Amino acid sequence: SYAIDNQATVNKLLPQLQDSNVQATIQSLSSYQNRFYTTSHGVNASNWIASQWKQLAGSRGDVTVEQISHAGWPQKSVILTIKGTDNAAETVVLGGHLDSTVGNGTGESSRAPGADDDASGVASLTEVARVLLASNYQPRRTLKFMAYAAEEVGLRGSADIAKRFKQQQAKVVGALQLDMTNYQGDEQDIFLFTDYTNAAQNTFLANLAKVYLPSLKVGYSQCGYACSDHASWNAQGYAASFPFESSFDNSNPYIHTRNDTLANSDSQARHALKFSQLALAYAVELGSDGP
Numbered sequence: 001s002y003a004i005d006n007q008a009t010v011n012k013l014l015p016q017l018q019d020s021n022v023q024a025t026i027q028s029l030s031s032y033q034n035r036f037y038t039t040s041h042g043v044n045a046s047n048w049i050a051s052q053w054k055q056l057a058g059s060r061g062d063v064t065v066e067q068i069s070h071a072g073w074p075q076k077s078v079i080l081t082i083k084g085t086d087n088a089a090e091t092v093v094l095g096g097h098l099d100s101t102v103g104n105g106t107g108e109s110s111r112a113p114g115a116d117d118d119a120s121g122v123a124s125l126t127e128v129a130r131v132l133l134a135s136n137y138q139p140r141r142t143l144k145f146m147a148y149a150a151e152e153v154g155l156r157g158s159a160d161i162a163k164r165f166k167q168q169q170a171k172v173v174g175a176l177q178l179d180m181t182n183y184q185g186d187e188q189d190i191f192l193f194t195d196y197t198n199a200a201q202n203t204f205l206a207n208l209a210k211v212y213l214p215s216l217k218v219g220y221s222q223c224g225y226a227c228s229d230h231a232s233w234n235a236q237g238y239a240a241s242f243p244f245e246s247s248f249d250n251s252n253p254y255i256h257t258r259n260d261t262l263a264n265s266d267s268q269a270r271h272a273l274k275f276s277q278l279a280l281a282y283a284v285e286l287g288s289d290g291p
C-alpha cells in the first residue's frame with residue numbers, strides 16, 4: 001500500500017534541496033583521477049564519501065556511517081543509516097555507485113571522472129541525506145543511503161550487500177537506484193526503467209512525481225540487461241526501482257570515457273536535482289509508514 005500521505009513534511013523539505021550542493025559533490029568526486037575499484041583513487045573517493053556523510057550525521061545518536069569491506073578488492077562501499085523510531089525493523093534503501101571506469105584496462109593512472117556515471121547519483125542522494133538530517137527528520141522505518149563499490153565490474157559491491165541483507169532476512173521494503181541523473185537526453189525529465197524492477201513501486205514513483213513534482217515529465221524505458229545496482233536487489237527478491245536521466249536511446253554518450261565530466265552534462269546540476277526531489281519524496285513517504 002504505497003500511500004502518499006505526508007504532504008506537510010515533503011512539501012516543507014523539498015524546497016531545501018539545492019542544486020549548488022549537488023554540483024559541488026559531483027565536482028569533488030569527478031576530480032579524483034578515477035574511482036576505479038582497484039586503484040588508490042578509488043579507495044580515497046570511498047573514504048571521502050564516508051567523511052562527508054559522517055559530517056552530515058553530526059552527533060545524532062540514531063545515525064551511523066560505516067564502510068563495508070568486500071572480499072577481493074580494496075574499494076569499500078559506504079552506508080549511512082538513519083535508524084527508524086517505531087518501525088525500525090523495516091528498511092528503505094537508496095543507492096548509487098561510487099566507482100568509475102573508462103572500460104577495459106582502467107588502472108591507477110587512467111582518467112575516469114565519472115561525473116554522470118555515477119558521481120551524479122551519489123551527489124543527488126547526498127543532498128537528500130543532508131536535508132533530512134539538517135531538518136532533524138525522524139523516519140519510522142530505517143533509511144539506508146548506500147554508495148556501492150565496484151558496480152562497473154558487474155554490480156559486485158551491491159550484489160555482496162544485497163546477498164548479506166537477504167541472508168540476514170532483512171526486511172527491505174524498497175530499494176531505489178540512482179545511476180546517471182545529470183544528463184537530460186530527452187524532453188522528458190525522468191525515465192522509470194521497467195526491467196529488473198518492481199512494477200508496483202514504479203507506479204508509486206510515478207504517482208510521487210505527479211503529486212510532488214507536477215511540472216516533471218515521466219517516461220518509461222528498458223535497459224535490456226542488468227544495467228545497474230537495482231538488479232542486485234531485484235535478484236534477491238526485493239522491490240527495486242531505477243529512475244534514470246534519459247531514454248535508453250538518448251543516454252549520455254560520454255560515459256566510460258575521460259569526457260564524462262560535469263561540463264558535458266548539466267553543469268548546474270539542475271537535472272540531478274530532480275532526482276534528489278523524487279528520492280526525498282520516496283524516502284519520506286516510505287520512511288514514514290508505521291508497523
Ligand SMILES: N[C@H](Cc1ccc(I)cc1)C(=O)NO
Pocket residue numbers: 117118151152179222223227228247248249251255
Ligand atoms: N550500463 C550502465 C549505464 C547505463 C545504464 C542504462 C542505460 I539506458 C545506459 C547506460 C553503467 O555503465 N552503469 O555504471
Ligand SMILES: [Zn+2]
Pocket residue numbers: 097117118151179180228
Ligand atoms: Zn553507473
Ligand SMILES: [Zn+2]
Pocket residue numbers: 117152255256
Ligand atoms: Zn557505468
